[in-house]
Amino acid sequence: MHTPVVDVAPVTPPVPADRPAGRNHGLDALRVAAICGVVAIHVFGEIVGNREMRGNTQWWIATAIDLGVVWCVPVFIMISGALILSPRAHAAGPAEFYRKRFARILPAMIFWHVVYLVLVRMMMHGERPGPGRLAVNFLDARVYTALYFLWLIAGLYLIAPVLAAFLRDGGERRAKIIAGVAVLWSVGAYMTPGVAAMLGEGRPITLGAWNIWFPYVGFFLAGWALRKVVPSPRGIALAALVAVVVQAEVVWQYGVRPDYPWLQAVFPVTASGLATTIGSGCLFVVALGLGARWTVSERGGRRLKQLSDASFGVFLIHMLVFEVVMRFVPAVAQGTSLAWSAGAYVVVLVTAFALSIVAGKIPYLRAVV
Incomplete structure (x- = not known):
């Protein structure tokens, strides 16, 4: 199971009156943690997917790492929604919004699809997909592993002006209600295939390049609806505890799912599953609360911002780096060694x-990272 990252930027929630307004470094830190989680999913996922390793100690540790950070997808979408749905982002109208956003994402989409298709699939893997297969891959957003997320964020950009106008005219109450309804709708939708299968009627959800964004609209809206939440220290601790508990449940459920097929059917272990949805919301609130109370030095803030801003490039680059590592370290590619996988992760x-940081300083290259 692979979960990539979107091009997002932190938003600053209101802070207590005794603190000056400024960048919320809690969301910066959450963004960095999320991209670290994405890389972990792809690296340790090789062990999780190795059936011969299933059930041993190394497999359980890899599974705890992999499934324990599946919240990274919803979290990135929430951070993105908190910024992109701001009225200020749409003040110049839809045309200007589209120009700015798609000027950012389209070059990256084109460049990295070519890189992973030609360099990785054709040159490194020796594949020779015909025109028909390539067309299907593009329609299904499956040219290469995590690149489907670029189509996802492009879809959210497309509907953002409509959502922003709807939210602007309804106030905070409307934002919370519509976000809750949309999130619950997606959770319910992802329960449907499993329940139908248990009843003997297959009803799979089919997603491709043009509709892959749909299940994440709720998280997109939730980021905006929750952006002003600044919980008390006790609230932060409680939210953190809930996040840990629900993610532990996700890990346990994945490990025992052959014995409890009904559990996986009703509560699927996906980014839009109920447990991950709850955990993602709790982590987002924790980051807002901590960010509103942290005092970060100017130097530390600049470094954290640099890492946060580099996360989109890390998402795009890390899969290529991982392909190179796997070619030289068979134990990592085969998912047979936790120690080698840990080293590969670092x-x-x-x-x-x-x-990513270096490319961001080079003309032309910074346009695609």
């Missing part, structure tokens, strides 16, 4: 951050 993460 190498991939550090290398991807370094390349």
